[in-house]
Amino acid sequence: MKVGILGPRGTYSEIAARNHFGEKVDISPYPLITDVSEAVEKREVQFGVVPVESLREGSIGETLDALAWKDVKVNAEIVLKITHxxxxxxxxxxxxxxxxxxxxxxxxxxxxxxxxxxxxxxxxxxxxxxxxxxxxxxxxxxxxxxxxxxxxxxxxxxxxxxxxxQGGKEDETRFFSLAKKDNEPTGEDKTSIVFYTKEDRPGILSEILQEFAKRDINLTKIESRPSKEALGDYLFFIDFEGHRKEPSVRKALEKIKSKVATLKIIGSYPKIY
CATH class of the missing domain: 3.40.190.10 (Periplasmic binding protein-like II)
Structure with missing residues (x-):
């Protein structure tokens, strides 16, 4: 098994990868998070481990951009305690x-x-x-x-x-394991999506969030990221509990798809926190 990481050797990404896949995994370092995602996209490696957010500093923009635009899926999340x-x-x-x-x-x-x-x-x-x-x-x-x-x-x-x-006694960083396919249902899962509304009108985001609320789907994270198309134009990233194959989740995603310009299911994967 070959796993791409943000390199060179010795990064927290490598520690996260070895914690998840085992010490004997074949590690391939790449200089940028984008390079890791492209290596997965081109099947140079089976998996790629990249940081997505830290407890104290929030999300990492380069990872969100890769999730939005590269042909990769999230198949696992990894949380690592960070000591600097x-x-x-x-x-x-x-x-x-x-x-x-x-x-x-x-x-x-x-x-x-x-x-x-x-x-x-x-x-x-x-x-x-x-x-x-x-x-x-x-x-x-x-x-x-x-x-x-x-x-x-x-x-x-x-x-x-x-x-x-580091600030405080300890910090934690969340990593994603990237692959060409996400994970099958385990019964305790999360799903990540990104969408673009394009139509900027009052209440559009509220309408989308209501599709989760009316089905009792718990959102664990929501944030925006510039689309890079125009100032004030944003992509929205949402993490929520449940697997994309569950009937309630599938129905919510169908409804959301009809309301937005683009919707990408980044992946469903086992929930660990």
């Missing part, structure tokens, strides 16, 4: 740090620590926590630090300068 550490080379001293590298979500999750302790440090966004760790390990400059997992310290021969620097 400040990493550096053996020569790095805390009071000499001038630049901190990491994924934008990791930087955001640690903003309070950085604001209090490294207010003058330049915060540099890169495509993954692992890329940040790999870069400072390669550069070897004493004024560089990275934010990432304990595993990255081992993988790239770095030291942990400060532990648990």
């Amino acid at each position: 550490h400040l990493l550096g080379t053996e020569e790095t001293e805390f009071d000499e740090i001038k630049q901190v590298l990491s994924h934008p979500q990791a930087i955001a999750q640690c903003r309070e620590f950085l604001r209090r302790n490294l207010p003058d440090a330049e915060l540099i966004s890169v495509t993954s926590t692992a890329k940040a760790a790999k870069q400072i390990s390669k550069d070897g400059k004493h004024y560089l630090a990275a934010i990432g997992s304990r595993g990255l310290a081992d993988l790239y021969n770095l030291k942990i300068i400060e532990e648990n620097i």
Whole structure:
């Protein structure tokens, strides 16, 4: 089994993938979330594991865009507890740090620590926590630090300068497992959809949500995302309890389809929270 992840090696996506598929799974790192989804779309890998939202910082736009526009399905969700550490080379001293590298979500999750302790440090966004760790390990400059997992310290021969620097005691990130097909019903499932109304009129979103309410279908998440067609034009993403094959869910989706310009069932998958 080949699984694509947001790379390089050592990212939280790899940890999530190994937790879900097992330690012996064949991992293929990709530089961008979009690349992972395209690898699944082209069948270069059977599955792809990508982050979709964090407890403290919310949804990841690149993943939502991939779910909306790529020919992939969600077949599982994975929730991983996230613990961030400040990493550096053996020569790095805390009071000499001038630049901190990491994924934008990791930087955001640690903003309070950085604001209090490294207010003058330049915060540099890169495509993954692992890329940040790999870069400072390669550069070897004493004024560089990275934010990432304990595993990255081992993988790239770095030291942990400060532990648990995320806001609050712990954070969690939700990942999606992408595939060409979603999952069969288990009796405890969730479904994710995205739709585009196109017709901008009062009450259209309320009408759509009523199709769930009248069938006692519980919504677990709803959010909008720019369609990238025009300013003020949005896609709507909804997660709800139930499987697309259940009669009540199927009927709700049929009704919604008649009210919107486009509807994509992103996938049905086992509910884990």
